[in-house]
Amino acid sequence: MNAVSETASLTVPQNFNVNQDAEDIHTAMSHKNEADRIINILGHRTASMRLSIRKAYAEKFHEDLLTAVYNSKYSSEFVDLLISLLIGPIGMLARELRKKLDKESVDEILCTANGWELREIQASYEALTSTEEFRKDTKNSTLESAINGKIKDGLHRDYLLKLLRGSRDEVNLEDIRVQLETRGNTDALINIAQVNQDVEKLRTAGKPQEEVFVEIISKRSNLHLKKMYDVFAKPAKLKSCDFLLRWCYHDDNLFDLVMAAVDQKLLLVAQLYNAMKGFGTKEQILNRIICLRSEHDMALLKVLFEERIGKDLGDEVYSETSGDYRTLLMVLLNSSHHKK
Incomplete structure (x- = not known):
């Protein structure tokens, strides 16, 4: 049995x-009208399974499945999603940044990532x-050089470079698990004294100031930041999430940075909503969130989306x-639409 999280939307075969799988995909790739076969395979496999399929495909047919997909005649949106599924979570994030590095993508990807x-x-x-x-893209061969060249806001650029250079405190995940269990x-x-000092800096600022935030956020772990936001919001007698949403609502540079530590699931719901509102759909955001979360907590995100947005995801x-x-x-979301 290949189990996934109980809160996943992804379903996998026993x-x-x-x-x-590799042979069936190869057969389907030879017939443009057999996309359904590819969907039924890759849409019901975990990230590790898909990487195994890609390896088996290369060994059997002496071609990288990525290359075969990239050169196929399927629609660009479908090809893009297939590639995202086949390169694994980290590869998908790196590829999105490589394809389009702008403020939105770096905030949504880098500001929510841990040190590793x-x-x-x-x-x-x-490696891409x-x-x-x-x-052919040799100009921006490293992420640092791309950020230096494409992010014009100096303060924002400095913060991102600090993140990449590993200046933030990190907390071992095993230590977190032990503390929660015991x-x-x-x-x-958490260093409570340091938390209180940081809160005092925020209160002294009086209103959202990027300089103050960058100084603090570029150094502290998300665990520290979550506690700091809780303490900061306490006098308002509101949940830290609601308080901070009001506090930094009009500052786009701060919103993702704050929400990544306070309530990442709510941040993901907001990103999904923003990807589909207005004219045009931001497929890269849909791909990233659905691919990354489908085998972890997409079932929870679907519930939260309906609670907050009032619509079915x-x-x-x-x-x-x-x-x-x-x-x-639809298959990745385990939506009723793919069962009709």
Whole structure:
């Protein structure tokens, strides 16, 4: 049994035959009208399974499945989603930054990543230079050089570079797990005196000031920041999330930075909503969130989306997309639309 999280939307088969999957995909790739076969395989496999399929495909057919997909005649949206599924979570994030590095993408990706993820994203970003898709893009071969060249806001650029260079405090995930199991909280891992000092700096500022935030956020762990926001919001007698949403609502540079530590699931819901509102759909954001969260907590995000937005996430994605691309998204979301 290949289990996924109880809060996942992804469904996987009890029996996984990697060689059969590779062969079936190869057959489907030879027939443009067999996208359904590819969807039924890759839409029901975990990230690790898909990487195994890609390896088996290369060994059996002497071609990288990524190259085969990239050169296929499927729609660009469908190809983009397939590639995202086949390169793994870190590879997908690095590829999105490589394709379009702007304020929105770096905030949504880098500001929510931990230290290990940031290091892996940078390595994967550089490795993409050797792929067919980015072979000609030698100007921005490293993530640092791309940020230096494309992010014009000096303060924002400095913060991102500090993140990449690993200046933030980190808390070991195993230590967090032990503290939660033994004490029910993580207070022992937080320097409360430092938290109070940081809160005082924020209160002295009086209103959102990027300089103050950058100074603090570029150094502290998300665990520290979550506690800091709780203490900061306490006098207002509001949940830290609601208080901070009001406090930094009109400052786009701060919103993602704050919400990443306070309530990441709510941040993801906001990103999904923003990806589909107004004219046009931001497919890269849909791909990133749905691919990354489908085997972890997408079921929770679907519930939270309906609670906060008042609409069904599957319905919204269905109405904003089309074709094979839409069908694969519906499968990943385990939406009722793909069962009709």
